Amino acid sequence: MARFKKKRVGISLDMTPLVDVAFLLLTFFMLTTKFKPVEEAQIVLPESHAKYKIPESDVMTITFSPDGKLYLGLDSQQLRAQLFGDQNKLKPAIPISMEELVPLAQQARSANPKLRTVIRGDKDSMYGPAEDVMNALQKANIARFELVTEMDRKD
Amino acid sequence: MGAVDIGGGRQHGKKGKHKKMRRIGVRLDMTPLVDVAFLLLTFFMLTTTFSLPQVMDITLPPSETKSEVTESSLMLLRLMENGTIYWNMGTESPRALEPNTLRAFLKERINTNPNMITLVKVDRKSKYSNMVKIIDELHLANITRYSLAPLLDPDKKIVEDAAGKS
Numbered sequence: 001m002a003r004f005k006k007k008r009v010g011i012s013l014d015m016t017p018l019v020d021v022a023f024l025l026l027t028f029f030m031l032t033t034k035f036k037p038v039e040e041a042q043i044v045l046p047e048s049h050a051k052y053k054i055p056e057s058d059v060m061t062i063t064f065s066p067d068g069k070l071y072l073g074l075d076s077q078q079l080r081a082q083l084f085g086d087q088n089k090l091k092p093a094i095p096i097s098m099e100e101l102v103p104l105a106q107q108a109r110s111a112n113p114k115l116r117t118v119i120r121g122d123k124d125s126m127y128g129p130a131e132d133v134m135n136a137l138q139k140a141n142i143a144r145f146e147l148v149t150e151m152d153r154k155d
Numbered sequence: 156m157g158a159v160d161i162g163g164g165r166q167h168g169k170k171g172k173h174k175k176m177r178r179i180g181v182r183l184d185m186t187p188l189v190d191v192a193f194l195l196l197t198f199f200m201l202t203t204t205f206s207l208p209q210v211m212d213i214t215l216p217p218s219e220t221k222s223e224v225t226e227s228s229l230m231l232l233r234l235m236e237n238g239t240i241y242w243n244m245g246t247e248s249p250r251a252l253e254p255n256t257l258r259a260f261l262k263e264r265i266n267t268n269p270n271m272i273t274l275v276k277v278d279r280k281s282k283y284s285n286m287v288k289i290i291d292e293l294h295l296a297n298i299t300r301y302s303l304a305p306l307l308d309p310d311k312k313i314v315e316d317a318a319g320k321s
Contacts, residue, residue, distance in 0.1 A: 015185050022192040029199035046284035048291040050211035118210055123284035127234075127277050130286065131305060138215065146210035147287060 041065035046123035047152035054148060058114045060105070061148075062133055063093060066125040070133070072096045072104055079111055098132055105140040117145040211290065216302055230264060230273045233306060233314055234289060236280040241314050248317045257289070261296035273301035276310055 043063060061073035073093030074080050081089035083104060088094055096104060109115055117137060121130050137145055226245035233241040233249060240257065241249035252260060265271055273293060277286045293301050 012182075015189060019185055019189055019192065022189060022196055026192055026196045026199065029196065029203055033199050033203045045208060046287040048209060048211050048287055049295055050209040050291070052210050052212065053207045054210045056207075121283045121287075123282070123287070125283050126279065127281050127283050127286050128279035130283050131277065131279060131303075134215065134303065143216065144212070144214045146212050147290070148208050149211050149287060149291075151209055152291075 041067075041069060041071065043120055043122050044124065045120065045148055045150040047154075048147075048149035049152050050147075050149055052146075054118060054146075055116055058112060058116055060108050060115050060117050061093065061120055062101070062105075062117065063120040064122070064125060064129040064133060066122040068125075068129060070096055070098060070101065070129070072101065074108060074115075076112070079108060082111060083107055098129075098136065101133065101136045102140045105137065105142060109140065109142065117142050118148050119145060120148040211287070211294065213290065224272050228268055228270050228272060230271055232273060232275045232289060233310055234275065234277045234281050234285055235306075235311075235314065236278045238281060238285050240289070241317070249314050251318070257292050258295060261292055261298060265296055265298050271298070271300070273298055274304055275301060276304045276306040278306040278311075 041063060043065065057075060059073075059075045061071075061075075063071040063073060065071070071093040074083065077089050080091070080094075084091075084094050105117070119130065119133055134145075137143075229245055231243050231249070232252075235241065238254070240252040240254065242252050242260075243249040275286075275289055275293075277289075290301075
């Protein structure tokens, strides 16, 4: 019972359309990609059913990490240079103390009245720092702010 | 690998100067190109962040303004350190609330009294996510008139007394 050896058939696939599509997607992703900003602290966001997306510009971010540190982030480089000095303008967020928050928030608001305040807190951190931040914001006459959350997909 | 093979191997002798050059079929091995393209493609696809986080809008009444509230339409929610929620209307004594019935409870409350004002008192030592959850449930129940307040020692005592009684 001799098995017949199959003759190998040389397949030549035209890969041009595949390459076209690949490069199209590649350019799309390269142009649309926006790298995640370097996180100053590892934050696990709490979950909520909020419908609104975080605004893309004119944002002032107040981050408090579970170990009690506080960071102030601004999305505009000019404003960062104005508030924290030229040497800090490339950093997305600057560690600050709770006492500095009120004057800094007021300065930022007067420099850019359209600025919106968002608070990023870790879900496992205590409520204490959040309360202090909110009190500071009230002192700075910012009654409206937003809490950054993750989409809640459970219910 | 990566070889450029010139198809055919046809001979094109010089027979006349004005004769058209025969086209030579060039076959490029595009495999490495495709490899690299797909590698980059996967890289960019995986690193792209399409989903922006959500934000929850909170508007607190300014600290200077004092608003008069009738006691009967004031609901107090107290979030304790261990995550339990106590609620009471006006001057009633606080009662514990099951966390998973919170949504239905709030809906029922706001339906019975649409003018209800909610005051959420949160313990400094309770978890931030619990507070976010309460605010989220308030939003889901369309309760827009609420404020946040610190949970002070007298509050803790009231709750302890009420918990001891029941």
